Amino acid sequence: MSETNVSPTERIPTKERILDAAEVLFAEHGFDATSLRMITTAAGANLASANYHFHSKDELVRAVFARRIRPLNQRRMELLESCLQASGEGPLPLEEVIKAFVQPVLEMRSGPQGAAVGRLFGRSYADPLGSPGQSFFELMKEVARPFTEAFRRALPGLEQADLVWKLHFSVGVMAHTLAGADHLRIISGGRCDLSDAEGALEQIVAYISAGLRAKPARIGRN
Amino acid sequence: MSETNVSPTERIPTKERILDAAEVLFAEHGFDATSLRMITTAAGANLASANYHFHSKDELVRAVFARRIRPLNQRRMELLESCLQASGEGPLPLEEVIKAFVQPVLEMRSGPQGAAVGRLFGRSYADPLGSPGQSFFELMKEVARPFTEAFRRALPGLEQADLVWKLHFSVGVMAHTLAGADHLRIISGGRCDLSDAEGALEQIVAYISAGLRAKPARIGRN
DNA sequence: GTCTATAACCTGATAGAC
DNA sequence: GTCTATCAGGTTATAGAC
Numbered sequence: 281m282s283e284t285n286v287s288p289t290e291r292i293p294t295k296e297r298i299l300d301a302a303e304v305l306f307a308e309h310g311f312d313a314t315s316l317r318m319i320t321t322a323a324g325a326n327l328a329s330a331n332y333h334f335h336s337k338d339e340l341v342r343a344v345f346a347r348r349i350r351p352l353n354q355r356r357m358e359l360l361e362s363c364l365q366a367s368g369e370g371p372l373p374l375e376e377v378i379k380a381f382v383q384p385v386l387e388m389r390s391g392p393q394g395a396a397v398g399r400l401f402g403r404s405y406a407d408p409l410g411s412p413g414q415s416f417f418e419l420m421k422e423v424a425r426p427f428t429e430a431f432r433r434a435l436p437g438l439e440q441a442d443l444v445w446k447l448h449f450s451v452g453v454m455a456h457t458l459a460g461a462d463h464l465r466i467i468s469g470g471r472c473d474l475s476d477a478e479g480a481l482e483q484i485v486a487y488i489s490a491g492l493r494a495k496p497a498r499i500g501r502n
Numbered sequence: 503m504s505e506t507n508v509s510p511t512e513r514i515p516t517k518e519r520i521l522d523a524a525e526v527l528f529a530e531h532g533f534d535a536t537s538l539r540m541i542t543t544a545a546g547a548n549l550a551s552a553n554y555h556f557h558s559k560d561e562l563v564r565a566v567f568a569r570r571i572r573p574l575n576q577r578r579m580e581l582l583e584s585c586l587q588a589s590g591e592g593p594l595p596l597e598e599v600i601k602a603f604v605q606p607v608l609e610m611r612s613g614p615q616g617a618a619v620g621r622l623f624g625r626s627y628a629d630p631l632g633s634p635g636q637s638f639f640e641l642m643k644e645v646a647r648p649f650t651e652a653f654r655r656a657l658p659g660l661e662q663a664d665l666v667w668k669l670h671f672s673v674g675v676m677a678h679t680l681a682g683a684d685h686l687r688i689i690s691g692g693r694c695d696l697s698d699a700e701g702a703l704e705q706i707v708a709y710i711s712a713g714l715r716a717k718p719a720r721i722g723r724n
Numbered sequence: 725g726t727c728t729a730t731a732a733c734c735t736g737a738t739a740g741a742c
Numbered sequence: 743g744t745c746t747a748t749c750a751g752g753t754t755a756t757a758g759a760c
Binding site: 307308309310311312313375399402403405406407408409411417440441442444445446448449451452453454455456457459460462463464467468471472481482483484485486487488489490491492493494495496497 | 630633706
Binding site for chain 2: 752753754755756
């Protein structure tokens with residue numbers, strides 16, 4: 281047996297194994313409750329290797345986010361661009377804009393460690409302003425502006441403040457869906473499963489599009 | 503100056519001051535990143551007093567939740583009951599059921615340390631199943647069943663699985679609104695403020711009621 | 725009930741051999 | 743690049759004086 285004949289699984293570089301272990305543990309326990317020791321042990325690496333490869337815990341957190349967010353947002357922009365091109369100067373189809381934002385997340389969730397990445401992202405939306413999760417928002421900013429502009433075009437006549445409220449709610453739908461996928465599967469007795477990407481996308485798009493189009497509340501009627 | 507003449511502010515018992523400090527710090531930094539030292543220092547109490555009054559950190563977390571959730575859910579049940587009585591055996595007005603669930607939260611947010619409590623609650627929805635935030639879900643269970651039943655009555659003809667998806671999304675709207683109130687105020691330039699309870703309630707009820715009533719997604723049209 | 729002191733342990737980060 | 747050993751400081755929890 282020569283050393284070139286090791287299993288492909290074991291040939292994953294230490295740096296990547298640390299990222300893999302970190303994102304699972306961060307998703308499960310949060311940043312502060314996850315120590316570098318837990319991460320390196322789970323990765324089958326030495327404690328010092330984490331600092332060697334990432335210099336500090338904060339930079340490790342940032343690297344964990346960046347690895348997943350970059351391709352996610354690239355895919356979102358692709359879908360948004362093709363939606364913009366198909367519509368020319370006219371109004372945008374609302375459902376397509378929502379799909380461009382949501383579908384890549386569901387695709388990602390069926391990728392490697394998708395459930396953990398989803399949970400990590402979903403939790404990060406709830407992190408306060410000065411926390412380690414801050415880098416999540418900085419990386420997400422890239423798509424915030426073009427999508428806000430697209431939603432404005434898809435919802436003509438909606439006041440600016442109303443749009444901000446509604447987009448905030450819609451992000452909440454996405455975030456809680458990602459963070460609470462396990463809860464949902466359990467309370468529904470397995471009938472609602474985020475891993476069914478097609479069914480989930482339909483549900484999400486239906487709910488969010490209706491919310492975005494909603495007229496002011498009419499309390500007292502049904 | 504006799505000792506009976508101290509300011510009312512300083513007469514708050516240690517146990518309560520610890521709860522006050524804990525809920526602010528938990529909301530800001532999470533459970534693991536908040537040490538008992540931080541809490542007792544902020545409360546102007548001794549480190550050992552936390553263990554004296556609450557036995558352990560886990561029980562302190564539970565006490566922090568229980569103090570706020572109990573009256574909150576009591577108020578929710580009051581509003582739901584009066585909604586049920588006004589409707590008899592007939593269908594329930596959807597907006598009123600949503601209001602019974604949401605309005606007490608907004609009321610609470612304008613109470614003592616309301617913003618911190620809201621942020622704490624909003625974050626707790628994103629906590630995974632085995633975490634310290636678990637006690638949050640156990641305390642929230644009390645209202646889950648009666649409200650699910652009320653929503654079923656307010657949305658006749660909706661399939662069970664669809665209802666579960668939609669209620670899950672609606673909880674997400676509520677949770678993210680609470681956790682991200684600061685973000686919302688900043689990105690909206692102050693135009694959207696959760697502290698404006700009346701305006702916020704209108705926005706939330708409009709969005710959630712439309713989402714709950716939504717028909718299956720119609721992709722491709724506007 | 726409130727304090728000091730301390731036990732037993734874990735943390736991120738680094739120095740330096742290999 | 744990977745290891746061991748270690749630093750300085752933080753953590754929960756408790757024992758025991760007042």
